[in-house]
Every structure is written in structure tokens, then in C-alpha cells.
Amino acid sequence: MFALALLLALSVSGFLLRFVAVVRIVRASRKDADFRLRPLRPRIKRFVWEVLLQGKVIRERPWPGLAHALVFWGFCAFALATLDHLLRGFGLALFSRESLYLRVVAAFAAAVAVAIVGLAARRFLVRPKWLGPLSWESGLIAALIFVLMVTYLIPGRLSWWLHTLALLIFLPLIPHTKHLHLLLSPVTVFLMRPGFSRIPPLAGEEDFGLVAGRDLTWIDSLQAYTCVECGRCTEHCPAQNTGKLLDPKEIILGARRYLNECGPASETPLLGEHLKMEAAFQCTTCGACEYQCPVGIQHLPVIVGLRRGAVNTGRWEDEHGTRMFLNLERSGNPLGFSHAEREKFIQKHGLPLFDGAQEYCLWLGCMGSYDQQGREIVLALVEVLRHLGVSFGVLRREKCSGDAARRLGNDLLFEELARTNLEEIRKSGATRLLSICPHCVRTIRGDYRDFGANLEVEHHSELLARFSARLPARSRGGEKVVFHDACYLGRYRGLFDQPRQVIEPWGTVVDPRRGRRRGFCCGAGGGLFFLGEEQGTRVSVERAQELVATGAGVVGAACPFCHSMLRDALATVSGVPPALLDIAQIAAARLRPGHG
Numbered sequence: 001m002f003a004l005a006l007l008l009a010l011s012v013s014g015f016l017l018r019f020v021a022v023v024r025i026v027r028a029s030r031k032d033a034d035f036r037l038r039p040l041r042p043r044i045k046r047f048v049w050e051v052l053l054q055g056k057v058i059r060e061r062p063w064p065g066l067a068h069a070l071v072f073w074g075f076c077a078f079a080l081a082t083l084d085h086l087l088r089g090f091g092l093a094l095f096s097r098e099s100l101y102l103r104v105v106a107a108f109a110a111a112v113a114v115a116i117v118g119l120a121a122r123r124f125l126v127r128p129k130w131l132g133p134l135s136w137e138s139g140l141i142a143a144l145i146f147v148l149m150v151t152y153l154i155p156g157r158l159s160w161w162l163h164t165l166a167l168l169i170f171l172p173l174i175p176h177t178k179h180l181h182l183l184l185s186p187v188t189v190f191l192m193r194p195g196f197s198r199i200p201p202l203a204g205e206e207d208f209g210l211v212a213g214r215d216l217t218w219i220d221s222l223q224a225y226t227c228v229e230c231g232r233c234t235e236h237c238p239a240q241n242t243g244k245l246l247d248p249k250e251i252i253l254g255a256r257r258y259l260n261e262c263g264p265a266s267e268t269p270l271l272g273e274h275l276k277m278e279a280a281f282q283c284t285t286c287g288a289c290e291y292q293c294p295v296g297i298q299h300l301p302v303i304v305g306l307r308r309g310a311v312n313t314g315r316w317e318d319e320h321g322t323r324m325f326l327n328l329e330r331s332g333n334p335l336g337f338s339h340a341e342r343e344k345f346i347q348k349h350g351l352p353l354f355d356g357a358q359e360y361c362l363w364l365g366c367m368g369s370y371d372q373q374g375r376e377i378v379l380a381l382v383e384v385l386r387h388l389g390v391s392f393g394v395l396r397r398e399k400c401s402g403d404a405a406r407r408l409g410n411d412l413l414f415e416e417l418a419r420t421n422l423e424e425i426r427k428s429g430a431t432r433l434l435s436i437c438p439h440c441v442r443t444i445r446g447d448y449r450d451f452g453a454n455l456e457v458e459h460h461s462e463l464l465a466r467f468s469a470r471l472p473a474r475s476r477g478g479e480k481v482v483f484h485d486a487c488y489l490g491r492y493r494g495l496f497d498q499p500r501q502v503i504e505p506w507g508t509v510v511d512p513r514r515g516r517r518r519g520f521c522c523g524a525g526g527g528l529f530f531l532g533e534e535q536g537t538r539v540s541v542e543r544a545q546e547l548v549a550t551g552a553g554v555v556g557a558a559c560p561f562c563h564s565m566l567r568d569a570l571a572t573v574s575g576v577p578p579a580l581l582d583i584a585q586i587a588a589a590r591l592r593p594g595h596g
Helices: 002-028 040-052 055-060 062-088 100-126 136-153 157-176 178-190 218-226 232-236 248-262 288-292 299-312 319-331 339-348 365-370 372-388 403-408 411-428 438-445 447-451 460-466 497-503 539-549 560-573 583-589
Strands: 360-363 432-435 456-459 480-483 508-510 554-557 579-582
Touching (some): 002 178, 002 218, 040 055, 040 178, 055 062, 062 157, 136 157, 157 178, 218 248, 218 299, 232 288, 288 299, 319 403, 365 560, 372 460, 372 560, 372 583, 403 411, 438 456, 456 460, 460 583, 480 497, 497 583, 560 579, 579 583
Parallel strands (some): 360 432, 432 456, 480 508, 554 579
């Protein structure tokens, strides 16, 4: 009994020594000024689905996910059984050996043993590359879990001691390994910042973003220690998939290594030994990492925070980025065109100005105002609106929404653009905007809230889907149309069916290998449309290859940035590339004899 008490004390002490240190680091991190616990209902709903039911884990990787879920449920079932097991070493017990609860626990023990063998085989034999290099830690933990389950099922004093020793070895290892997520992930999921890939506002004039350890908030630190290193973010990251330096997992683990070495109050720059500036500026902000993470880690606030720190302190030097920022300052658009070019386009095509009487204020955006293909998409949408009798008007003056500036970390420039646009919208009396650009929709609908705006902004796929039944259903005779999901329309807004509803009466819609929620980025997001790619394969080229591989004669798109990126990439990967059409152009084609 004395030996058991001593071993138990040593094990618990070893656990607490590290766990308390982690808790202290998290608590010592900066207060998150944007954090609000309420409303509780969506937090509880997410907790039940992602933690208790393990729904996200199973949905994204069904078989490995189910195995992980069984292990999690097994550990939950074992909570009181473990206490009962230890008490028996002191001559006490919580349950009789024939109790229903202990029988249920035994069933879970068998299931967990099978699951852990399957996971170990996947980790050490199949070895998916995104799991990273093999480690003794993973093997030891898997072996201990297996021993815990098997020895629980086998009666006898030897099995009791083997089970106890495995438990006492396992406990202090938890906070020293990635398995700390067993304790932290439920808390992390519950306390996630609300909103998908939302960029938190800066906390006052002295906040320049993530410059040093003192700038990491307690949510950033909590998420850094929660990472389970499963590699789901790595597997789906377009930058990592095309040979870039960026690996979302390493961004989070780099923050963890920094906190372990330097602490949360450190003045040592974050970008350096543990986190690389080049990697931070290779992110397309597609959100695949955050969408896939099973433990509630939000990568985008950290990546954009690092960009903020580099841009706002003058550390980031990039020729293309500097030119784009100057264009935004001088011309109000990243392409550097004069505002007169937008006026000429409006006058040439007789686009009415918004006077407050129309149903929609049509937001042209930079691509719709100045890019030739973007203008063609706008004109196709206008043709459909006029056919439907939907009234609209455009703003007299309009600057870039600031999407690229926001996501590249130039908050001062973004605020200037946002306030100017909001003033123009206010003067026009517009409350309902319509846009062909998912990036503009996200920025005006979401990011402008930091300045008190609460505008209704609709993407044209929503309107076209709503009125699709009023357009002629002219079939292309079964011609296949492969639809490319724009990240800012799909993962960010959850709009997957609407654009397909517009295409279906015109052609047969097919999906590429990576489609819908797992859709692969075109490479334009996060301001990268204006920066270019210096390393590895172009993201747009890899995506174009997937689209061409479907054999479809038409590629459907719903974002002018995707349209521009794919146009060049399709010509690169195919001698006879498929036609590239926005859904507005497909809707307009339904109006024309001969299918347009």
C-alpha cells in the first residue's frame, strides 16, 4: 500500500509539474481584448458536436476518425473505472465487480485496444507523410494505451499491477507530449474565437500585431499547446502541397516552441528561429487548415497576426507588396488604375448610379471595375438582373474593399479604405449590396464590423440560385461542367449548392478530386494575387490540372480572382483548355438562343 501511494504521488507530481507550467504560460499571456464568452449556445453546440460526439473528426477522416473517437470515448468511460482501480489498491472500491458500469468499461477497453492497434499500424506502417517523422513518443504512448486496455480485461494481481504501472507511467507523460490535447482540446474548442477565420481587431494604438511573445494572447497560447500534430492542416494546405515553406502545423508548433523557450512576456521577435517570415507570407488564407483542425486551433489569426507585426513595424520588404500598397494609397485600387477608367466603363454600358430607390447597390470591386474578365462577369450579371427585372445601381465612387491589405497585415491602409467606402455607402443610402467577389463580400460583411458597419452583402451566386427557376433551362446536351469552389465562398460562407444550382439547368455539374469543403485554393487569396509565387509549383497550376483531369469541357467559377488565376493556369496545363465561365456568364447564356 505504501509503495502504491509513493508511486502514485510521484506520478501525479510529474504530471502537475509540467501541466501547471503550461497553465501559467497561458494565464501569463496577454488578455484577448476581443474575447466574449457569450452567446453560450453556439459554444455548447460546437462542444457537443466536436468534442463529445467527435463529429468533425469522424466526418473528415471516417475510419481513422472513428478509431480516434473510440479512444476518446474509452478514456471518458474509464474516468471512474480508473479511480475505482486505484482505490482497490487501498482496499476500497466504488463499484462491485459485476456492476453494469464496469461491464460497459470492459467493452470500451476491447474497442480501444482494437482502435489503437489500427492507429499504430497507420502511423508506423502506412505512414501518411503529413503525420511527420516517426517518433518514439508516439510508439510509447500507443503501447501504454494498449497495455492499459489489455491488462484491464485480464483478471489477476499481476495484470492489476501491470495496469497500474502503465497508468502511472502514462500520466506524467501526457503534459510533456502532444497528448496534452486530451485535457486541453475540450477547453480550446469551447473557447474558440467566434467566426470562421476571423481576424481579431487590434487592441489600441500600441498593438502592432504579433511582434514578440508579449503580443500572444492567452487564446493563441492555449491553442499552441493544444495541437495534436495530426497533420490535417498540412495535408490540405495549398502552399504545403505545392512545395512552399509554409506548413500550418509548424506555425502553431513554432509558437509553442517559442513559448517554451522564451515565455509569454518575451521581447524576442516571434519571426526568427521558430517562425519564418517567408512562410507567413505564403498563406492564401484559404481556411483549409482551420476548417480541418479537430482540436479548435485557429491558424489564420496567428498567421495574419505575424504579417501585421512584420508590416506594421516595417520588417517586411517585398517589391510587389510595396507597389500594391502604394497603388491602394494613390489610386484606391491595387491595380493602380485611374478612377476615370471605372467611370468610362460605367458610362459606356449605361450602368445606373444607385439613388436609394433600387433593390440592390451593385458593388463592382476592383476586378469588376478594372479587369477585362471581371467586367465581362459584371455585364453578364447585369444582363440577368435586367431580364429578371431586379433593379440595381452602382456607387459613384468606390475604392478597393481592402481585402488584400487586411490579410497582408496593413491595418492602417485597410482602415482608411474601409472608412472611405463606408462613408460612400452611407451617403448613397445603400443597405443591401450585391457583389461578384467573395472576397469583397467577406470583407464588407465581416471585417467592416470592426468599424460599426452591419451591412447586408449578398454574393451573386445567392441571388442567381434564388431566381434560377425564372431563367430558361437550356441544356447543353449533358456537357460536363466542373465547378471550382472559391475558398471565400465555400469554406468561409458555406455556399456550395447555390452556384451549382445555377449551372445544373445548363450542363451536368461534376466535382474535381478536391471539391466542396475540401476544395483546393486557386492561389489568389491572402493578397498573393498581387505578390506572385517564388517557390514550388504554382497553386493555380495544380488546381487547373485537377479540373482538366475531370474531362469537363467547361470550368465554372464564382470569383473573379479564381477566374483570373485559372484562365492562365488552364492554358498552361492543356493545349486545348476547357472554356472558363463564371456562373453569371452561364446564367446569361441560358437567356440566349443557341445556348449562348
